[in-house]
Amino acid sequence: MTLGCVHSIESMGLVDGPGIRTVIFLQGCRLRCKYCHNPDTWAEKASENMILSPEDLLKRILRFKPYFGSDGGVTFSGGEPLLQSEFLCEILTMCKDAGIHTCIDTAGCGRGDYEHILSHTDLLIYDIKHYTQDGYLKITGCSDDETKRFLETAQNMAVPLWIRHVVVPGLTDGDEHLSGLESYLETLTHIQKVELLPYHTLGVHKYHEMHMKYPLDKIPPLSHEKIAEWNKRLNRNLTANVI
Template identity: 60%
Template sequence: MTAGNIHSWESMGLVDGPGIRTVVFLQGCHLRCLYCHNPDTWSCTSSCHETMTAEEVVRRLQRFQPYYGEKGGVTFSGGEPLLQKDFLIDVLKKCKQTGIHTCLDTAGCGIGGYEEILSYTDLVLFDVKHYTEDGYRHITGRSPEESLAFLATAQKMQIPLWIRHVVVPGITDSATHLTGLGNYIRQIHGVQKVELLPYHTLGVSKYHTMHLPYPLEGVPPMNDEQLQEWQKKMNQMLPISM
């Protein structure tokens, strides 16, 4: 029986995958993204977390199952859900046995075991931090190697992908960057959808509460309307969905 460290739940999520979804946020993340709005999820053993077994999680999900309809289900997010490998495999497997659609919201930076994890995953929301190595290191503080390994496995296994990318003023909002991003995404197999997420400052207060310096202090939120045309263009460039 495996147990996982859970940061929080969202019972009626509408933006983290298709349909109505329960979003389970897991503790732990190795990345230190400049724009991270959940620094309280970084530690795998934060005192704020709730420890639950896979069986307990699935029992709670089953209470929401009538609301999922044909498209909805559960999305495991974080933090980085891949860091809790054994728990994730166990809970995904049990979800599939129960008929619950499974989705991972991930940057691909886990600790291996990706083939087994993905064998119980219906959809991956893959967070592209940056499409160049230097850009990736600047934003996350780490190498993209692990992320690329996960992405390669997902493509090999033909897992449907939704690509997500946070657009930050002065960092990832230029026409040159977004054009390059679009060209990069076209090379990824199995992409069904592209979502450009506007940078926001909703998590700044958490840094102040935790007495942490906020890396993007003073950077204004991104206007969503500015991204709509770019997002539309990138989606139009995708091949017909698998």
């Protein structure tokens, strides 16, 4: 029996996909993003997490199905949900069999059979850390080879995409960087939405509690207003890029 390590469950999520959603945060992530606000999800197993079978998790999800309506569903996030690929495959298949809309919120850095996972995925929320190899390495501490492999598979399978990108002062901000992002997005298809997310410091206290140094100490949060125009610009011409 495949078991999953679940960090937490949000019963009524409103920002992780369309409609009202149950959001399952799976444990484990290989990336070490400088702005990560959930370092408690990095370890692939942690004693305080829930260890569940796909059947047990489905029972929990089904409790909230009446609230999903025609637009909602379930979103698997993390950490990096693709690290628990066998478990994810099984629970995605069960959700689809139960008539539930499925979404994965991912940076595309996992393991296993991506085609099988994506064949049961209705929507990808894909987190672009950086669109250049050097920038990706600087932010995450990892190569971008794996996320490129995942994205290529998703593009070949025509999985709908919501793109997310965190705008960090000094790392991923400024007109030059965002123009480069715009050019990169023009090379992709099946994009339904682009969300530039302002860098925030809400997770800094977790680093202190875990006796870890926060990599972006003294970098101030970024306001939504500073990237509002770029959000409009990047979403303006999506229609021609969906197919």
